Amino acid sequence: MKLNRTLGVLSAAALALSLAACGGDPTDTSSGSDSGSTSSSKSIVVGSAAFGESEILAEVYAQALKAKGVDASTKLDIGAREAYIGAIKDGTIDLIPEYTGNLLLYFDQNATATAPADVESALQGALPDGLAVLDPAPGEDKDSLNVTSEFAQKNGVASIADLAKIKGLKVAANPEFKTRAYGLPGMDKIYGIKDVSFTAISDGGGPATLKALTSGQVDVADIYSTTPSITQNKLVTLEDPKNLIAAQNVVPLIRDDAQSDEVKSTLAAVSEKLTTDALLELNTAFAADSKPTAADVAKDWLQKNGLV
Structure with missing residues (x-):
């Protein structure tokens, strides 16, 4: 990208050169001497x-x-x-x-x-x-579709694509998941997942969404991929080979x-x-x-x- 230096920075750099013999750098905002200078x-x-x-x-x-x-x-x-x-x-x-x-x-x-x-x-x-x-x-760190380890083993599910074989699939996510391209419309268009019932939970994949998943109320939950509850509850994050989620x-x-x-x-x-x-x-x-x-x-x- 093009450099975006302001006149103020250029002026300060020129002043720094003129004062170099005095051992001071007027553009340095740190306190004390600089003992770890690099390039x-x-x-x-x-x-x-x-x-x-x-x-x-x-x-x-x-x-x-x-x-x-x-x-x-x-x-x-x-x-x-x-x-x-x-x-x-x-x-x-x-x-x-x-x-x-x-x-x-x-x-x-x-x-x-x-x-x-x-x-x-x-x-x-x-x-x-x-x-x-x-x-x-x-x-x-992004939206990710997760299932319990028990559900994954019972149904042979490792990828979002595998969900297409599940009849009456129950999904929980934020309300916008129902209409967003990475949500239900994309699951249908990209992976052919059509038989879905949706539960809207407005907590960003938080405790209420987790409870719905682990209690069996839903089969799949949208939880952000770096949320600690994924590992703490041994959830299986489904692979997304067709990049449904950006x-x-x-x-x-x-x-x-x-x-x-x-x-x-x-x-x-x-x-x-x-x-x-x-x-x-x-x-x-x-x-x-x-x-x-x-x-x-x-x-x-x-x-x-x-x-x-």
């Missing part, structure tokens, strides 16, 4: 949205960068996408964890890509000047003027380890009774994976 002279502020997973990932990014000598800090709980996109555009933050499919739809409401590679390609073309995405992680790979969204080789290589190493199972692990740890902070959870995961 990136810019300090990086990592933002997050207003939910736990985003806060954990922001801490993962920031702590990994710090371990490589990058001057990184966090600004958590900014708010919804409209708020933090504004913050990264105006330079309040430099970097934020995002999700490919939702970010694509934010910048292009008419986008139809669903497969991971197609979504990534379309996203690259939809981003405004001054912003870029780095290597996406294999892990996704890809939502975790991806670093970054300002062009915050990029450096060190930043890119560090975040690439992090993204490589961020599988969906890893996201589940992080969220499960965050939900522990001991109530760890996002920073604590991030630190433990980074150490476990040899990233700090």
